[in-house]
Amino acid sequence: MKTAQESHGADGLVTSFLRDLRYAGRRLRNNLGFTTLGVLTLALGIGATTAVFSVVNGILLKSLPYPDSNQIVALSERTKSGGEMNVADPNFLDLHGQSHSFSSLAFYSNYPSTILGGSEPILAGIANVSTDFMSVFRVRPLMGRVFTHDETAPGGPASAVVSFNYWRDHLGSATDINSHILSVDGRSYQVVGVMPTGFHFPDATDVWLPSSISTAATRTAHNLQVVGRLKTGVSLESARTDLDLIYRRLKHDYGTGMDAYGFNINTLHDEIVGPVRTPLLLLLAAAVLVLLVACTNVASTLLAAGAARRGEIAVRAALGARRGRVLRQLTTEGLLLAMLGSAAGLALAAAVLKFMQLLAPAGALPQSGTISLDGRVVTFALAMGLLAAVLSSLFPAMRLSTESITHDLVTRGDVGGRGRVWGILVASEVAMALLLLVGCGLLVRSFAKVASIDPGFRSDGVLTADIALPQAKYPDDASIATFYQQILPELARLPGVKQAGMTHHLPLSGSGENGAFDIEGTGRASSYTYYSIANTGFFRSLGVPLKRGRFFDDRDRPGTPDVALVNETFAKQFFPGVDVVGRRVRNLANDDWVYGPDRWVTIVGVVADMHEAALTSAPKPTIYVNPYQRPFKARYASLTLQSTVPPESLVPAVQAILRKAAVPATFATMDSRLSGAVAGRRFSTSVLTFFAVIALLLAAIGIYGVVSYQVVQRTREIGIRIALGAQPASVRRLIVINSMRVVALGLVVGILATPVLTRALQSLLYDISPTDPGTFVTVLLVFVLVALAASLIPANRATRIAPMLALRSE
């Protein structure tokens, strides 16, 4: 017998597929309610997944915008605890001279500074770079040239390369770039090149200046950030081996003179995106879970819709449609639904992406400029649509296409077993949604803990201004000290300003420095102290209380004995059990090269601890020197103004005062800085919460849908029960218990799966156990309540079934 069906070539297959598609379109159009719900459900899943994928694509998957960027690596030195620190100057020279792995190796250090010489003084990103810096990135200048060896040699010609934006905005897109002289830190630089648009490495650099190695620096002074380009054919692993050999040689030669515990090497891309990799992958996994919940939801809806189509499917089978043919028809409908879902999902993804970008303030996500709905993202959305089509329609289609033909043609009854399948689908939905809710619950509680940390300072009503005093105008310590002596009282006199202060390192700004020091009577301190410069106004404007001794006052002037404040951690760590006030320290590694190793500093007061490095890390021992006595590093500082008016409203007045002093500034409120410190956590927590709510909603819809369908299926049975005298409560109980059994199964499966989730979450949690019982109990309660509500609506409907009508419905 002939067994081939529709074996009439590719054209026939296409025609046949188009016919299926046309029919699928008609079915979806004729069932608009079902179609809308299905498309929206899938759009939520696909939209969430696509939005997160577009972030993952932009940040984790896209290469850095440099030729052969996978060969660009970042090098650092390893601390005793396995952490990273900058490379010491002599170590860089040895790496440069001894390594065989790199075609280029360069160092850089970057900082903000005031640039004069353009259309106006601006505070901009400066990078001091070595000769090979540009060749590491293989980026050619748009105009002019990059640095020559002469320029990066000590005492070489002072030249500058500027960014495209700086050239456009501050040099007026000049073609005669060589005629422009920039003044940075008191030195004049001739502009010799303009980099192409988009090149800003490191961070947001606007001006690159040539730099040379300090021959005086030791192997314990870690000043250089290092990048390199691997030679063609050299793997990261072989470069690591190469570096290990060099490290062993250096360690052998210099012993304790070298405090590194090895060299680290990583791709620059990993170095940049590393910190956000885990949260992003976690969010992607969460979004995929949302998609799976959506697919399961659509699958159970399709199965329900399929129940009404069993007659049609049976007719098709009776007319000779093979199982595969029926399967194709049904999956074509699923495919069309999923493609519509993909299109809606893409639109939704654009909205979700905007929402996510709102949640992630500038700088919270590296490479965020590359995030977009590009071709790869669209392909991903379509692939998700295909996956959704397969997941949501194949199973119902297989199920429907295998059921008894005769039974449907003749009896039109239910062959049973579908309830079990639905049970499995709903339980799966519940399990997946529970996972998301638990993850969300843990992150929310963790975030709440972080947000409730007392940073040790007040942020409300505080305006901050980052400044860099131009060397040309403030060439020495005296002029810097004078600047603060004049400007701070002037700022404090502004209407609405209560206190004005300055600090070299603003808390939570990401900057900080530490170093060794000597304690009078005991010698070298057992460990490093953090070092900052701050005046009394700084502590007062941030409401940092004095715990002992006194603040700096008029007695502490240039020429009088140097004084310092320390925080409580410093006092406890270095002077346990004794009063630190009146004790003297010297040889502060951070500024002894300016003020000499023998200049004693007397501790005159103890201030309360602040979380300066990060909210989640313990306060570090810190010494604050007086800016009027040791102002050298105070050229780079932040002003803090405590105000009685909205702090932003002070900006024009402060700017006017600073402008008079030729000091550009960038402003931010302390509140926004504090908020920025938890931006990453807030981002992950908000996005995961958003996904968890969607999943919970979908699960609730799933439970509602299935229970509603079961009520319809059991109309006759319920009618009989009511006719026999069943109370509404017992009917309600019957329905709800049945549904809650499935929910309970899902919850158990979900809880059993949580170890996988909690392991992934562990690194993102703060001060909360991944198995926090409070979170689990809360989530379970929420779930049970939502499931109860979703079941009670159809259950209540069941109690209103009219017995006679139900009995006639057979």
Added chain:
Amino acid sequence: MTASPTTPSTAESRKSLIKLDGVTKVYYTDELETHALAGIQLDILEGEYVAIAGPSGGGKTTLLSILGLLDSPTSGVYLLGGQPVESLSRSQRADVRNQRIGFIFQAFNLIGDLTVYENVELPLTYRGMPTDERRKRVNAALERVGMSHRTNHYPAQLSGGQQQRVAVARAVSGDPLILLADEPTGNLDSANGEAIMELLAELHGNGATICMVTHDPRFARHAERTVHLFDGRIVEEERGDRATTDQQELRESGFGIDR
């Protein structure tokens, strides 16, 4: 089915199209074993018009389902066109249904989202027939049942009688070896019922082999032969005005034939 009008040949000169030998069908439930068919022996010849009659629960529909390859017998032999069908795979059975059997159901079973034309075309698309030929056949079939003026209508826009005509057109469009009709007049009023029976008679007159399940003796009379089923067994066969089995048994069971 032959499209050209021919006079039905005599039983002696016709070949056997369907042969059932000792066919049984047993349904098993948790505690019960139900014998729906018990040792059925049946021959249907090419061009023959056979009615299967009997009370509800007698096994008529089960028999038709087995004849239509919608179900399989528990035991016994079923030869269709001289070939055994037990060993056919699911796909092969689908092909046989598609190419050799035409179904007419009591409830019409048209697909609501397909137009009249598309409903009739459906089995031909499963066959992979080229578009031109398909169009020719569909139009011919609709012409034959008098529904060519409603090609773009949906089933819901038709009366019951019209729907059944479309179902007949769908059944004959593929030119099957046999038409299996399950209570084709069951959902129709008597006028429409008669019209459908006339249509079947006309098809038979043109050479079609028809096997029709009916519980209505008035319609059974349209057939050349009536097979009476009771409790899964053939208890009587009537050919023309000649009863061949035990009338007494039927009367004892309370099932009489209205003559």
